[in-house]
Amino acid sequence: MRRISVISRVLMVVLVAVLTMGAADNATRYNELGHKMMCACGCGQILIECNHLGCPDSDRMLGELRTSLSQGGNDESILAAFQEKYGPTILAAPMLTKFNILAWIMPPILLLLGIAGTMVLVRRWRLRTAALPPVQRSVQFQGIRDRIHRETEL
Amino acid sequence: MPTFGSFSLLLALALSGYTLLAGAVALRQLATGARARVTPEKLAETARRAGIGSFVATTAAAFALVWAAFNNDFSVAYILHHSNRALPGPYKFAALWSGQEGSLLLWAWLLAAYGFVLRLRHKVDVKLTAYASTILAGIQVFFLLLLNFAAMPFSLVGGTVPQDGFGLNPLLQYPEMVIHPPMLYLGYVGFAVPFAFALGALMMRYPGEKWIHITRRWTMVTWLFLTCGIFLGAHWAYSVLGWGGYWGWDPVENASLMPWLTGTAFLHSVMMQEKRGMMKTWNVWLIFSTFMLAIFGTLLTRSGLVSSVHAFAQSSIGSWFWAFLIIVLSVCLFTFILQRDHLKADNKLESLVSRESSFLFNNLVLLAACFTVLWGTLFPVLSEYVQGNRVTVGAPFYNRVAVPIGLFLLFLTGIGPLLAWRSSSFKSIRKNFVLPCIAGLVAAVVVIVCGVHPWEIFTTDGQGSFYAFFAFVLAAMVVTAISAEFLRGAGVISRHTGQGLLASMVQLTRRNTRRYGGYIVHFGVVVIFIGIAGSAFNQSKEQELGFKESLNIGPYRLECQSYSQDSNANYDTEFALLDVYRGGKKITQLAPEKRFYIASQQPSTMVANHSTLAWDLYVIYAGKNPDTGQPIIKVFLNPLVAWIWIGVAIIVFGTGVALFPNMTAALAASRNRVQSAAVADALPARGGD
Numbered sequence: 001m002r003r004i005s006v007i008s009r010v011l012m013v014v015l016v017a018v019l020t021m022g023a024a025d026n027a028t029r030y031n032e033l034g035h036k037m038m039c040a041c042g043c044g045q046i047l048i049e050c051n052h053l054g055c056p057d058s059d060r061m062l063g064e065l066r067t068s069l070s071q072g073g074n075d076e077s078i079l080a081a082f083q084e085k086y087g088p089t090i091l092a093a094p095m096l097t098k099f100n101i102l103a104w105i106m107p108p109i110l111l112l113l114g115i116a117g118t119m120v121l122v123r124r125w126r127l128r129t130a131a132l133p134p135v136q137r138s139v140q141f142q143g144i145r146d147r148i149h150r151e152t153e154l
Numbered sequence: 155m156p157t158f159g160s161f162s163l164l165l166a167l168a169l170s171g172y173t174l175l176a177g178a179v180a181l182r183q184l185a186t187g188a189r190a191r192v193t194p195e196k197l198a199e200t201a202r203r204a205g206i207g208s209f210v211a212t213t214a215a216a217f218a219l220v221w222a223a224f225n226n227d228f229s230v231a232y233i234l235h236h237s238n239r240a241l242p243g244p245y246k247f248a249a250l251w252s253g254q255e256g257s258l259l260l261w262a263w264l265l266a267a268y269g270f271v272l273r274l275r276h277k278v279d280v281k282l283t284a285y286a287s288t289i290l291a292g293i294q295v296f297f298l299l300l301l302n303f304a305a306m307p308f309s310l311v312g313g314t315v316p317q318d319g320f321g322l323n324p325l326l327q328y329p330e331m332v333i334h335p336p337m338l339y340l341g342y343v344g345f346a347v348p349f350a351f352a353l354g355a356l357m358m359r360y361p362g363e364k365w366i367h368i369t370r371r372w373t374m375v376t377w378l379f380l381t382c383g384i385f386l387g388a389h390w391a392y393s394v395l396g397w398g399g400y401w402g403w404d405p406v407e408n409a410s411l412m413p414w415l416t417g418t419a420f421l422h423s424v425m426m427q428e429k430r431g432m433m434k435t436w437n438v439w440l441i442f443s444t445f446m447l448a449i450f451g452t453l454l455t456r457s458g459l460v461s462s463v464h465a466f467a468q469s470s471i472g473s474w475f476w477a478f479l480i481i482v483l484s485v486c487l488f489t490f491i492l493q494r495d496h497l498k499a500d501n502k503l504e505s506l507v508s509r510e511s512s513f514l515f516n517n518l519v520l521l522a523a524c525f526t527v528l529w530g531t532l533f534p535v536l537s538e539y540v541q542g543n544r545v546t547v548g549a550p551f552y553n554r555v556a557v558p559i560g561l562f563l564l565f566l567t568g569i570g571p572l573l574a575w576r577s578s579s580f581k582s583i584r585k586n587f588v589l590p591c592i593a594g595l596v597a598a599v600v601v602i603v604c605g606v607h608p609w610e611i612f613t614t615d616g617q618g619s620f621y622a623f624f625a626f627v628l629a630a631m632v633v634t635a636i637s638a639e640f641l642r643g644a645g646v647i648s649r650h651t652g653q654g655l656l657a658s659m660v661q662l663t664r665r666n667t668r669r670y671g672g673y674i675v676h677f678g679v680v681v682i683f684i685g686i687a688g689s690a691f692n693q694s695k696e697q698e699l700g701f702k703e704s705l706n707i708g709p710y711r712l713e714c715q716s717y718s719q720d721s722n723a724n725y726d727t728e729f730a731l732l733d734v735y736r737g738g739k740k741i742t743q744l745a746p747e748k749r750f751y752i753a754s755q756q757p758s759t760m761v762a763n764h765s766t767l768a769w770d771l772y773v774i775y776a777g778k779n780p781d782t783g784q785p786i787i788k789v790f791l792n793p794l795v796a797w798i799w800i801g802v803a804i805i806v807f808g809t810g811v812a813l814f815p816n817m818t819a820a821l822a823a824s825r826n827r828v829q830s831a832a833v834a835d836a837l838p839a840r841g842g843d
Contacts, residue, residue: 093546103537103551104555107529121503123506125502
């Protein structure tokens with residue numbers, strides 16, 4: 001019992017260490033958050049990548065992002081604040097909320113269902129297929145097989 | 155010339171309409187055996203000739219529009235809006251596909267050209283070609299109706315004709331824009347041909363799988379065009395848009411990817427039908443879907459259904475495309491329901507571990523990828539309908555959902571060819587998989603030593619290293635598997651003929667061009683994946699650079715030598731001259747610029763790129779600091795990008811190889827021709843019929 005407790009404590013420490021290891025600095029977070037939002041000017045570009053001449057929004061928005069980071073907000077609160085100010089289209093991808101979660105789960109669910117369905121189908125087909133009669137392994141036939149193996153190395 | 159163009163379009167519509175009606179009547183007579191004054195064969199022949207005539211008329215219309223562009227005929231509204239006097243010649247030619255009406259004319263012309271070739275080659279199978287020709291004429295009628303009544307390229311300007319045009323969108327003034335749209339359209343339109351053959355074969359209950367043999371080259375060439383079109387578009391985006399990337403998951407980019415994915419699935423699964431008579435229904439629906447997705451892609455571009463950076467092509471003709479899509483789907487469904495008993499499979503899958511099942515899983519993954527792209531593209535519309543507000547589905551979504559699917563596909567690319575048809579024994583699996591697995595393990599160690607740490611996904615938000623790690627490992631496995639296939643076959647030939655290994659590989663490939671051409675294409679795909687994986691390690695820096703000031707990124711140092719401005723009849727430009735040093739030695743000079751096009755009053759970025767196999771040094775003139783007047787330079791260091799374009803070149807080569815007939819088949823064909831000629835010479839002449 002004591003051993004389990006020690007192991008679980010060690011695991012907890014390792015987990016916390018892994019999760020906090022190299023916690024992103026502000027420059028990294030600026031880059032990551034800048035890639036999670038769109039420019040509000042309607043150019044359809046990721047905020048940090050918006051580069052068109054005289055864009056009325058990207059510089060101001062990036063400035064707001066820098067300010068939010070320096071004020072110590074976490075990623076979720078910063079994204080929520082931008083969403084509040086600019087509307088839901090400002091996020092480059094839907095958040096995992098209510099209906100939006102469908103956007104994320106539908107493709108993998110469909111793929112898994114497809115794979116599972118195919119496996120079931122193949123299994124049913126295989127069970128229905130009548131067993132083939134055993135191959136006649138005459139000396140001559142075996143000779144041909146050996147020659148094919150020798151020549152093709154398959 | 156506008157009158158000539160308009161008349162040509164009307165004539166083309168009349169001729170296509172006749173091809174459709176006369177062809178349909180003739181085929182109906184042939185099917186029912188009904189008697190008529192004109193024999194169905196003669197009626198079908200008139201339909202075929204009218205189809206050829208419609209190509210001539212459509213060509214004349216396209217010529218008229220290009221002529222108007224080159225002669226600055228600004229009385230034509232389309233030319234007024236998409237050209238100007240100072241526009242260089244090649245871009246005047248490109249004006250044909252720079253706007254809504256012109257690009258629809260290009261669609262119609264390419265469709266007519268495909269139809270022209272098909273109708274000339276009708277002796278391959280007269281009846282099946284007649285069906286395909288009639289179906290193609292139906293599609294052609296739709297596009298010509300659009301051009302004559304909804305999106306008229308020869309509309310005239312009301313009132314006084316302006317002296318100069320409004321110019322071409324600056325983003326389109328780049329050499330690749332002269333070739334990218336035609337390539338893409340050749341791909342989109344080209345899928346109409348295998349679609350027409352598949353639908354025709356189903357309608358006439360075509361016996362056997364010969365229709366697949368007939369359409370194989372059409373499908374491959376079309377697929378190749380679409381592949382080239384997509385990657386030319388990516389290269390154009392990389393070189394012109396100036397955001398440092400080549401794929402932005404824009405709805406219009408997605409629109410081109412969807413038919414490519416289903417078309418790729420079709421190219422693979424059709425082999426199952428040829429070899430084992432399986433997946434007939436699946437194949438028919440794959441090619442139906444591919445064609446419908448090509449139309450749907452055009453609908454997305456034109457209707458404004460989803461917002462896109464390709465907004466220059468939006469208009470109100472979306473309803474026409476919806477109607478056409480519904481008609482196509484109805485015809486496909488109706489034909490399928492009527493003839494579905496004709497699509498019964500000759501064989502069934504016998505094992506989960508077989509070549510057939512690998513094709514099936516490959517198809518599933520490709521379709522899952524297609525669904526992901528479609529779902530992501532349409533989700534904003536769905537969200538608006540359900541939640542009352544739009545959401546954006548951009549790169550972060552696709553990076554998380556589509557990239558793992560792509561990696562799974564890469565995995566299947568490697569293992570599929572290693573499995574035997576019908577069923578693979580454990581012994582053969584072990585024998586074939588040992589080497590790729592060892593290669594994968596070695597690659598994993600090397601990649602980790604080089605600093606790619608997949609576990610970073612747990613410590614930072616970026617999944618880049620994680621995906622890149624698996625991409626490199628899987629790439630090593632697939633390349634080893636492909637190389638082993640080549641070496642094994644070449645080794646056997648080498649021992650039997652005494653030829654060198656390279657010569658044996660060439661002979662091996664020539665003996666089965668389709669199989670080994672396919673492997674080369676797979677190799678190209680792997681190289682592209684390696685190039686894309688490099689994007690996980692992109693670096694960028696932005697800095698104001700005065701005279702003799704420098705910026706460091708990776709192993710490079712950029713030093714500003716000068717910055718200035720210039721102007722010509724077409725545009726004003728600001729640029730900076732930057733010397734690039736590596737290890738203290740000057741290696742090149744780059745000149746990023748920002749242009750301001752006078753006619754269209756729009757700015758454009760001209761990226762300066764120093765590309766090597768290791769990385770691209772990608773430099774943008776981001777603007778000028780209004781206080782200091784000094785240029786602001788943005789630099790990206792993008793690893794491995796060149797491998798993407800190399801991968802595409804390998805795919806083109808591999809597809810070219812696969813299109814060649816096998817050496818033995820070609821020899822047999824020439825032998826048959828010689829024998830037939832000898833027999834014909836030996837036989838006495840007979841009366842013709």
